[in-house]
Amino acid sequence: xxxxxxxxxxxxxxxxxxxxxxxxxxxxxxxxxxxxxxxxxxxxxxxxxxxxxxxxxxxxxxxxxxxxxxxxxxxxxxxxxxxxxxxxxxxxxxxxxxxxxxxxxxxxxxxxxxxxxxxxxxxxxxxxxxxxxxxxxxxxxxxxxxxxxxxxxxxxxxxxxxxxxxxxxxxxxxxxxxxxxxxxxxxxxxxxxxxxxxxxxxxxxxxxxxxxxxxxxxxxxxxxxxxxxxxxxxxxxxxxxxxxxxxxxxxxxxxxxxxxxxxxxxxxxxxxxxxxxxxxxxxxxxxxxxxxxxxxxxxxxxxxxxxxxxxxxxxxxxxxxxxxxxxxxxxxxxxxxxxxxxxxxx
Amino acid sequence: xxxxxxxxxxxxxxxxxxxxxxxxxxxxxxxxxxxxxxxxxxxxxxxxxxxxxxxxxxxxxxxxxxxxxxxxxxxxxxxxxxxxxxxxxxxxxxxxxxxxxxxxxxxxxxxxxxxxxxxxxxxxxxxxxxxxxxxxxxxxxxxxxxxxxxxxxxxxxxxxxxxxxxxxxxxxxxxxxxxxxxxxxxxxxxxxxxxxxxxxxxxxxxxxxxxxxxxxxxxxxxxxxxxxxxxxxxxxxxxxxxxxxxxxxxxxxxxxxxxxxxxxxxxxxxxxxxxxxxxxxxxxxxxxxxxxxxxxxxxxxxxxxxxxxxxxxxxxxxxxxxxxxxxxxxxxxxxxxxxxxxxxxxxxxxxxxxxxxxxxxxxxxxxxxxxx
Numbered sequence: 001x002x003x004x005x006x007x008x009x010x011x012x013x014x015x016x017x018x019x020x021x022x023x024x025x026x027x028x029x030x031x032x033x034x035x036x037x038x039x040x041x042x043x044x045x046x047x048x049x050x051x052x053x054x055x056x057x058x059x060x061x062x063x064x065x066x067x068x069x070x071x072x073x074x075x076x077x078x079x080x081x082x083x084x085x086x087x088x089x090x091x092x093x094x095x096x097x098x099x100x101x102x103x104x105x106x107x108x109x110x111x112x113x114x115x116x117x118x119x120x121x122x123x124x125x126x127x128x129x130x131x132x133x134x135x136x137x138x139x140x141x142x143x144x145x146x147x148x149x150x151x152x153x154x155x156x157x158x159x160x161x162x163x164x165x166x167x168x169x170x171x172x173x174x175x176x177x178x179x180x181x182x183x184x185x186x187x188x189x190x191x192x193x194x195x196x197x198x199x200x201x202x203x204x205x206x207x208x209x210x211x212x213x214x215x216x217x218x219x220x221x222x223x224x225x226x227x228x229x230x231x232x233x234x235x236x237x238x239x240x241x242x243x244x245x246x247x248x249x250x251x252x253x254x255x256x257x258x259x260x261x262x263x264x265x266x267x268x269x270x271x272x273x274x275x276x277x278x279x280x281x282x283x284x285x286x287x288x289x290x291x292x293x294x295x296x297x298x299x300x301x302x303x304x305x306x307x308x309x310x311x312x313x314x315x316x317x318x319x320x321x322x323x324x325x326x327x328x329x330x331x332x333x334x335x336x337x338x339x340x341x342x343x344x345x346x
Numbered sequence: 347x348x349x350x351x352x353x354x355x356x357x358x359x360x361x362x363x364x365x366x367x368x369x370x371x372x373x374x375x376x377x378x379x380x381x382x383x384x385x386x387x388x389x390x391x392x393x394x395x396x397x398x399x400x401x402x403x404x405x406x407x408x409x410x411x412x413x414x415x416x417x418x419x420x421x422x423x424x425x426x427x428x429x430x431x432x433x434x435x436x437x438x439x440x441x442x443x444x445x446x447x448x449x450x451x452x453x454x455x456x457x458x459x460x461x462x463x464x465x466x467x468x469x470x471x472x473x474x475x476x477x478x479x480x481x482x483x484x485x486x487x488x489x490x491x492x493x494x495x496x497x498x499x500x501x502x503x504x505x506x507x508x509x510x511x512x513x514x515x516x517x518x519x520x521x522x523x524x525x526x527x528x529x530x531x532x533x534x535x536x537x538x539x540x541x542x543x544x545x546x547x548x549x550x551x552x553x554x555x556x557x558x559x560x561x562x563x564x565x566x567x568x569x570x571x572x573x574x575x576x577x578x579x580x581x582x583x584x585x586x587x588x589x590x591x592x593x594x595x596x597x598x599x600x601x602x603x604x605x606x607x608x609x610x611x612x613x614x615x616x617x618x619x620x621x622x623x624x625x626x627x628x629x630x631x632x633x634x635x636x637x638x639x640x641x642x643x644x645x646x647x648x649x650x651x652x653x654x655x656x657x658x659x660x661x662x663x664x665x666x667x668x669x670x671x672x673x674x675x676x677x678x679x680x681x682x683x684x685x686x687x688x689x690x691x692x693x694x695x696x697x698x699x700x701x702x703x704x705x706x707x708x709x710x711x712x713x714x715x716x717x718x
Binding site for chain 2: 255261264265268271319321323325326327328329330331332333335338
């Protein structure tokens with residue numbers, strides 16, 4: 001292939017400059033030599049303003065998510081893998097099989113190309129592992145000081161499973177509430193590396209694509225009514241969303257909620273409640289009580305659901321309280337997150 | 347988690363609960379004030395009310411640093427940040443305390459003031475070192491627990507000659523507030539105190555002796571873990587049953603009679619006692635707060651910026667004052683949970699997780715529904 005751009009992009013020493021977003025040769029070179037080369041697939045190779053997708057199935061699910069996490073690289077992942085997992089999971093929680101992603105990058109002038117490459121390579125790896133293709137994208141550059149390295153917005157499209165409807169308003173009194181594993185790892189991994197707050201903790205983000213786990217759960221035949229991934233605001237906030245949408249209450253059992261010892265210790269130190277700390281690789285499922293054992297077995301048989309647990313029950317409650325029996329035997333409300341626990345967690 | 351789980355055992359709590367219930371005398375009420383917000387939070391978060399017999403009534407005290415900060419003090423800090431262009435540093439919850447005209451440090455920050463949240467006074471020193479040409483003011487709040495770190499910061503600033511750093515000192519004293527509560531005629535009837543945990547690690551158990559001796563109120567110093575609270579309640583019930591009024595220490599793993607002498611010496615070196623200080627809820631309380639000693643006057647933001655304190659009345663509908671005195675419960679306030687919520691606090695007790703209103707709203711409000 002001829003080289004319209006002259007010398008190749010100096011990824012090792014180069015930095016993003018304003019021309020990389022200006023629409024000219026420099027931008028074309030960045031897209032070609034970094035984004036297109038790394039994220040390569042037939043649909044992206046079409047090289048047009050949008051990707052022409054083959055029409056699959058009857059119903060499609062679309063979801064979008066912006067990623068502004070700080071720091072960009074953290075134990076267990078980086079903004080690239082997170083941008084894939086975050087959107088793949090939103091599509092998966094609808095009960096759909098994620099197929100395609102778009103990726104829009106907002107780059108800050110001066111951002112090292114080597115870091116950008118690391119992020120795009122990680123994104124490509126996460127997409128490959130998840131079986132999704134990044135089929136279209138966009139790049140913009142903002143002046144130094146107007147961004148924070150890189151922000152990534154991904155939009156995902158997935159094919160809906162036939163005959164299935166999941167919705168946050170479908171929880172019914174008596175239903176079982178299941179959680180796929182230990183909580184708080186992503187938020188505490190980020191927090192332990194946050195500027196001004198660094199502490200040594202053997203905590204790794206749980207960031208992962210969950211559609212395989214969702215498929216295993218749905219294949220079990222259990223009557224699943226609601227699926228959600230408890231990201232920002234944690235399990236507490238997600239359950240309050242479901243309770244409010246479904247106009248029900250919930251009663252949780254604190255002792256049944258899995259939390260890693262390191263996460264628990266870090267939360268204790270910072271005065272945080274793991275129930276409010278973000279996850280990027282966990283799901284909450286509400287299913288018919290009689291199917292709870294079957295659903296739990298299916299979750300536990302999958303590598304991402306080994307520590308799945310039934311953590312509570314949906315109840316009739318005109319006030320929509322999510323309550324919890326504490327380890328001490330008393331009862332308390334598990335309220336919505338109030339204010340901001342930690343900004344830019346994902 | 348080692349050294350924590352041991353104090354959160356449900357089985358041991360059930361055992362203590364059974365003993366408390368068995369030892370409560372029929373027909374008698376045990377009105378116990380937990381002075382500290384840390385206890386208020388533990389009681390609410392672990393749902394301890396469900397473990398106690400109805401005869402034991404827990405009354406929330408004023409020991410929540412941001413709750414007792416009057417509006418005028420927050421106004422002072424906002425004025426410094428907004429009108430004097432300083433970098434205003436303070437602890438997280440303080441940012442949300444309501445000030446005059448619907449303001450708060452958080453809103454001032456959104457309006458462009460340079461307000462920064464810090465986790466420790468070491469962060470303040472870092473900020474001062476990094477900004478040698480800016481005035482940096484630390485809004486120092488809290489009881490005896492947070493005072494020694496402020497003293498260390500002032501000494502360090504003097505040592506390094508960080509001459510643009512100053513402290514807006516709103517540190518307050520626990521025993522003075524306990525006196526104020528007991529001295530109110532017609533105030534809340536109390537049978538005893540659950541004494542502070544962290545405060546007592548610094549001041550020791552001795553300063554509580556006047557409450558036992560002069561007011562005949564038993565005091566049991568307790569840790570902040572749920573089992574500590576349950577054990578302290580049992581100890582108080584026993585003192586009351588025996589007609590004793592003593593200072594007992596449940597929190598022996600951290601509190602001694604003398605307290606932390608090193609910390610006390612640091613505080614003594616840097617701070618003197620103010621003649622009087624206005625508390626939200628308790629009004630002007632004599633000898634209840636600290637100020638920088640004259641030799642550290644150059645680090646005193648009030649003097650440096652000529653900021654005189656002006657008292658500002660609380661919102662008329664807000665019952666924080668009566669709640670801080672233990673005379674009313676959060677749910678007795680007509681704006682509780684309606685106009686005043688943790689997301690939009692009107693009164694200071696709705697701000698911090700240690701505040702009586704925020705704790706009841708966040709953890710306990712289902713009980714109001716059940717009772718209605």
